Amino acid sequence: xxxxxxxxxxxxxxxxxxxxxxxxxxxxxxxxxxxxxxxxxxxxxxxxxxxxxxxxxxxxxxxxxxxxxxxxxxxxxxxxxxxxxxxxxxxxxxxxxxxxxxxxxxxxxxxxxxxxxxxxxxxxxxxx
Numbered sequence: 001x002x003x004x005x006x007x008x009x010x011x012x013x014x015x016x017x018x019x020x021x022x023x024x025x026x027x028x029x030x031x032x033x034x035x036x037x038x039x040x041x042x043x044x045x046x047x048x049x050x051x052x053x054x055x056x057x058x059x060x061x062x063x064x065x066x067x068x069x070x071x072x073x074x075x076x077x078x079x080x081x082x083x084x085x086x087x088x089x090x091x092x093x094x095x096x097x098x099x100x101x102x103x104x105x106x107x108x109x110x111x112x113x114x115x116x117x118x119x120x121x122x123x124x125x126x127x128x
Contacts, residue, residue, distance in 0.1 A: 005031040006082035007069035030059040070100035
């Protein structure tokens with residue numbers, strides 16, 4: 001199954017450590033933002049941001065499910081890109097899974113809810 005991971009940009013280093021385990025017989029990760037070496041998007045010019053945004057849209061389109069990480073949402077300065085990505089995926093009819101607690105009404109629509117990334121790897125979830 002191909003999944004797009006919608007998470008905070010600052011989680012990229014952590015997610016990179018999980019990729020080998022997630023990809024080992026489990027998933028194909030379509031989120032190229034995790035592995036590409038790009039500078040902090042706050043330092044990018046608008047043209048570069050457009051390209052990054054379009055790339056992420058293509059990654060979402062190529063996925064079977066969007067997995068949203070809500071574990072770090074209460075950290076100050078958190079952006080909202082992952083909310084947009086999850087909503088876009090839902091609008092396309094992609095499966096929606098959540099890792100972490102529900103923080104808004106839309107989070108309750110997750111077909112699978114994982115308490116942690118370890119639970120994702122172990123296949124332990126609540127839901128359909």
